[in-house]
Amino acid sequence: MTHIDEGTIHAWLDRQLDEAQARDVESHVAGCAQCSAAVAEARGLIAGSSRVLMALDDVPGGVVPASAKRTMPSVPKRKWQAARWVTSVSAIAAALIIAVVLRQSPAPEVATPADRDSRRLTPIAAAPTAGEQSAGPAAPAPARAPRASDLASAETRQAAHADTRLEAARIAGAQRNRDELSTAQRAPSGGLSASASGAGVVGAVAGSMNQARAVAPVSPEAPPAMADAATPAFAEEKKALAPVASAVGCYAVSSAQRRDLEPGVTRSATAAPLATQKASRAAQAPAAAADYAPATAMIVRLDSIRGAEGLLARLVPSDTVAGFWRVDGDTARVQLRNGATFNIALRTRIRCP
Amino acid sequence: VTDVDRLFREYHDPLVRYLTRRLGDRDWAEEVAQETFVRALRQETLSNERAWLFAVATNLVRDEARKDARRRHHLELLREEAKASSVVEPEITQLERAQDRALARKAIDALTERDREALLMREEGLDYNEIASALELSVASVGTTLARARRRLMEAYERLTNTKQGTA
Numbered sequence: 001m002t003h004i005d006e007g008t009i010h011a012w013l014d015r016q017l018d019e020a021q022a023r024d025v026e027s028h029v030a031g032c033a034q035c036s037a038a039v040a041e042a043r044g045l046i047a048g049s050s051r052v053l054m055a056l057d058d059v060p061g062g063v064v065p066a067s068a069k070r071t072m073p074s075v076p077k078r079k080w081q082a083a084r085w086v087t088s089v090s091a092i093a094a095a096l097i098i099a100v101v102l103r104q105s106p107a108p109e110v111a112t113p114a115d116r117d118s119r120r121l122t123p124i125a126a127a128p129t130a131g132e133q134s135a136g137p138a139a140p141a142p143a144r145a146p147r148a149s150d151l152a153s154a155e156t157r158q159a160a161h162a163d164t165r166l167e168a169a170r171i172a173g174a175q176r177n178r179d180e181l182s183t184a185q186r187a188p189s190g191g192l193s194a195s196a197s198g199a200g201v202v203g204a205v206a207g208s209m210n211q212a213r214a215v216a217p218v219s220p221e222a223p224p225a226m227a228d229a230a231t232p233a234f235a236e237e238k239k240a241l242a243p244v245a246s247a248v249g250c251y252a253v254s255s256a257q258r259r260d261l262e263p264g265v266t267r268s269a270t271a272a273p274l275a276t277q278k279a280s281r282a283a284q285a286p287a288a289a290a291d292y293a294p295a296t297a298m299i300v301r302l303d304s305i306r307g308a309e310g311l312l313a314r315l316v317p318s319d320t321v322a323g324f325w326r327v328d329g330d331t332a333r334v335q336l337r338n339g340a341t342f343n344i345a346l347r348t349r350i351r352c353p
Numbered sequence: 354v355t356d357v358d359r360l361f362r363e364y365h366d367p368l369v370r371y372l373t374r375r376l377g378d379r380d381w382a383e384e385v386a387q388e389t390f391v392r393a394l395r396q397e398t399l400s401n402e403r404a405w406l407f408a409v410a411t412n413l414v415r416d417e418a419r420k421d422a423r424r425r426h427h428l429e430l431l432r433e434e435a436k437a438s439s440v441v442e443p444e445i446t447q448l449e450r451a452q453d454r455a456l457a458r459k460a461i462d463a464l465t466e467r468d469r470e471a472l473l474m475r476e477e478g479l480d481y482n483e484i485a486s487a488l489e490l491s492v493a494s495v496g497t498t499l500a501r502a503r504r505r506l507m508e509a510y511e512r513l514t515n516t517k518q519g520t521a
Binding site for chain 2: 005006007008009010011014016042044045048049050052053055056057058
């Protein structure tokens with residue numbers, strides 16, 4: 001019998017051969033000094049590789065400066081721009097703000113300071129090509145992977161995508177910064193909205209009296225003053241809202257709604273140690289109510305924007321999920337995991353941070 | 354995908370570890386992982402979800418990782434960071450760990466892209482079918498790919514270690 005090739009030996013040691021193959025290898029190795037030595041060597045290589053790779057885990061965040069990361073080609077610029085938060089009004093200085101993100105319609109292309117900040121957050125390098133599908137330039141193409149759903153329009157996906165990126169980066173930032181930033185530090189200075197990270201800074205909320213400020217001490221490229229320019233003026237939403245899944249944006253809510261919302265605020269969760277977060281995550285029950293069907297319900301995240309003054313809810317594919325919601329006519333019906341439910345009139349949309 | 358929560362719980366940690374090893378930066382890895390989950394969210398269904406997630410994440414970093422300048426920059430920054438943060442731990446330990454890390458980084462960078470990705474995926478527990486799917490390889494070639502990757506990694510690592518000792 002010919003000797004067993006190295007690939008097969010590794011497959012055997014990785015327990016990736018079927019039973020018959022494994023038996024063949026085993027019996028051959030038992031009687032072949034050369035292959036036996038090869039197996040011993042392969043064991044050494046496997047163990048050694050694992051050990052070497054483990055050394056790579058001891059890597060702090062923020063190693064790559066934000067300027068470098070900004071060139072990450074994940075989303076074509078055009079798509080990101082299409083995902084701008086919809087502009088709208090209201091003079092909501094000290095009002096509650098709820099930013100709700102759904103799978104959503106494209107926002108109008110209006111350049112604002114906040115938009116510029118957003119671009120800082122989402123690093124983009126690769127020039128987009130026209131007519132790209134949502135998968136983008138670095139699109140996955142595993143042989144057996146399902147292709148992107150084409151039910152939703154590309155724009156819808158882009159919008160949801162971009163907003164989620166914002167949130168995702170923000171969460172990452174909050175988690176990373178939890179040691180450096182106490183809740184107390186975070187809340188008064190714009191908290192979540194201004195939490196910066198190696199990945200960038202999420203634009204801050206601000207009413208006419210609120211100054212958005214970056215808090216993040218981590219990234220040398222995101223100095224605290226950076227977000228000062230992002231003091232948005234709230235402008236009234238003029239365009240008619242689509243009836244379904246068209247609620248990317250921020251909403252003003254009444255003080256009565258605020259009482260319902262507050263228990264869902266996850267600021268404390270993002271500030272908590274990771275272990276606590278994991279525990280609370282495990283404790284979360286799946287969304288119940290039948291009329292919050294998965295097909296239309298979106299995950300909601302609520303965060304305190306500015307201490308007691310604001311709340312922010314965003315789509316997030318991760319932990320600290322506060323609840324679910326769906327759009328029903330011109331109303332977003334929200335159900336938090338703590339059981340609280342409330343509605344948000346979509347026409348109260350305001351300019352997002 | 355509607356059970357993003359579950360997907361996240363199951364795969365976030367291995368995916369981030371994979372990406373951290375791949376990129377050398379945990380923040381960046383988190384960012385790519387989040388991006389990956391966002392894309393999963395847009396999928397109607399995922400039949401081979403772990404392979405899909407790793408494939409997406411791999412594709413997201415691939416183009417960038419090809420840029421050698423970036424990688425060299427990583428290494429320089431890693432070294433800088435190691436020098437700068439020797440406060441908490443005893444200096445010698447800190448230094449040793451930083452050196453280990455730098456060597457491991459150099460060694461893994463010495464592999465071809467495909468070998469590196471296959472190896473890192475295997476380390477996260479993907480089976481040969483999943484690796485084959487994610488990297489568009491034949492299942493039969495995964496063993497050979499991994500054998501070569503492990504051998505080259507160890508050879509590069511030992512060569513680097515010897516060089517270090519030689520200069521020390």
